[in-house]
Amino acid sequence: MPIIAGIDLGGTAVNYTLIDENEKFLIEGLCEHPARSKEGPAICLQQIADGLVIAAAKAGVQLSDITSAGLDTPGPASATGVFSARGSTNFVHAEWSGFDIRAGLEAKLGIPVTYLNDGNAGALWGHFSLFGASAAASSISAIIGTGLGGGVIIEGRVVTGRKGFGGELGHVLIPYQSIPGIEGIVPECNCGRTGDLESLCSLTAIGRTILPYFLARHPEHELAKAGDKASKLVRGMAERGDPLCRDIFRVQAHALGLFFDEMVNTFDPDALIVGGGAIETGKEFQAWFIDQIRAGMPRQRVEQADIPIVIMPNGDTAGSRGAAIEALKLVRR
Numbered sequence: 001m002p003i004i005a006g007i008d009l010g011g012t013a014v015n016y017t018l019i020d021e022n023e024k025f026l027i028e029g030l031c032e033h034p035a036r037s038k039e040g041p042a043i044c045l046q047q048i049a050d051g052l053v054i055a056a057a058k059a060g061v062q063l064s065d066i067t068s069a070g071l072d073t074p075g076p077a078s079a080t081g082v083f084s085a086r087g088s089t090n091f092v093h094a095e096w097s098g099f100d101i102r103a104g105l106e107a108k109l110g111i112p113v114t115y116l117n118d119g120n121a122g123a124l125w126g127h128f129s130l131f132g133a134s135a136a137a138s139s140i141s142a143i144i145g146t147g148l149g150g151g152v153i154i155e156g157r158v159v160t161g162r163k164g165f166g167g168e169l170g171h172v173l174i175p176y177q178s179i180p181g182i183e184g185i186v187p188e189c190n191c192g193r194t195g196d197l198e199s200l201c202s203l204t205a206i207g208r209t210i211l212p213y214f215l216a217r218h219p220e221h222e223l224a225k226a227g228d229k230a231s232k233l234v235r236g237m238a239e240r241g242d243p244l245c246r247d248i249f250r251v252q253a254h255a256l257g258l259f260f261d262e263m264v265n266t267f268d269p270d271a272l273i274v275g276g277g278a279i280e281t282g283k284e285f286q287a288w289f290i291d292q293i294r295a296g297m298p299r300q301r302v303e304q305a306d307i308p309i310v311i312m313p314n315g316d317t318a319g320s321r322g323a324a325i326e327a328l329k330l331v332r333r
Contacts, residue, residue, distance in 0.1 A: 003061055004331060005052060005069040006324025007105075008118065008317075011037055011090030014048055016055035017320040018066070019328055023133055026059035030316055040093040041101070045108045052109070068112045070327030071105055072121035072319045079164035081115035114327045119143060120158045120167050121322030123151025126273040126312040128325045131156070133332075137270040140263040141312065142169055142256060144278035147190070148198035152267065158326065170198030174258040179296065182251055185213050200255040203278065207231030210248050218244055235278060239285045250292050252278070257296025264297075264304050275312030286311050 001020050008015040014033045018026040033051030037044045056063045073091075076084040081102030083091065102115035116124065123141035131137040136155045143149040148170030152159040159166040176187060176195045187199035187209045199205055211231055215224050221244050223230045223237075238245035260272050274293070279286055290309050300307075312318060 001065075002067040002331070003059075003065045004324050004327045005055065005066050006320035006322070006327070007048060007052070007069055007071045008121065008319030008323060009035060009037070009044075009048065009071060009073045009101075010118075011035065011074070014051050015317065015320045016051060017317060017324050018055060018059045018061065019321075019324045021328070021331070023128075023328070025321065025324075026061065027055065031055050031058055031320075037091050037096075038093055040095045041099050041104060042095075044091075045104055048105060049108050066111065068114075068327045068331055069105070069109060070114045070116070070121075070323030070325070071102060072116045072118045072323040073101060075117045075119075075164070077101070077115075077117060077164055079115075079160035079162075079166075112327075112330070114323070114330050116158060116160075116323055116326050117164065117167075118319050119149030119169075120151040120160065121320075121326070122149060122275060122312070122318040123153060123167065123273070124158055124322035124325050125314075125318040126275055126310075126322075127153040127156075127271075128321070129313050130271055130273070130310065133325050133328055138267055139271040139273055140169075140260065140267065140269050141273040141275060142197070142201070142259065143312070143318070144201055144203075144252070144256075144274070144276035146203050148202045149276075152263075154267065156329075169259070170202070171196045172259060172262065174200075174255060174262070176200055176255060176258070178258070179251055179254045181247065182210075182213065185209065197255060197259045201252045201259075203231060205252070206234055206248060210251055214244055214247060235281065239281050249278075249289060253289050253292030254296030257293045258298075260293065260309070261297045261300070264300065264307060268304065269307060272307060272309045273312050274309065275315050275318060277315070279311060280315055 006017040016031045036047045082100045106113040122143045126141045127139045139153045141150045150169040151167035189199035234245045238249045
């Protein structure tokens, strides 16, 4: 039976998965290999090929059984995998500028390769976990990490857009002034916008904007003495019930609620999906966070109020699994 590989290429590591034509994943958990992306395309592509040998052995299949592959990387890149002239965010070697990584990997491996950016790949995995690879359903995924990634899946297909920037959900502006308890806040994003989703709903937003805002009002809080580590401590303290840290996550959830309301009224999706390191927590905190997203959403129409909000499973492997699913869909077509 033909096997399809999913390859999630990051700045420092490559994560692999394998899937068969029956939609069964052959690798559970992480299967990582160093990326060596800082050394340029030639070395990095060889690393990917070497790691695929290891992944095949881990799954107990022959390398020759792998007949196609899906690749995902950080952007900016075109919908077909051509990096920006400035290179990708995590690929600083000069030779990455304008590099066609999909075609390069296809030539290296000698098999067909599909391409998605990492946010869209994660979104596709979240969609698949609910609906499978063949379902003609629609979903919106928001993946909360250092920034805010995600994707839009319409009738089972990833929306990539004209230049590959479809699904850049973090830079959608939201009416953040309606969130209670943050009067006077000015959330600025790395992209230069004020008040987009990423400017309030990301780890960067916690460190740059939300935590300083609350600490200025509660200078006695223990995080005021934590220095540069403070933002990374917020999630754990919020999960344990610290009121200030819960308030920070309430703000993020309400921002997400405003965003999801915009998506509901734009796409009328079958599901809203939340993933990323920010909510890789216990079930109780995840349920509380979803309740807060609901609380932050304006009143929905009766016909739309039942759209489920779900947590994306297996967050660490979301990229590789989504990339594999995209390749599987191409094989089926």
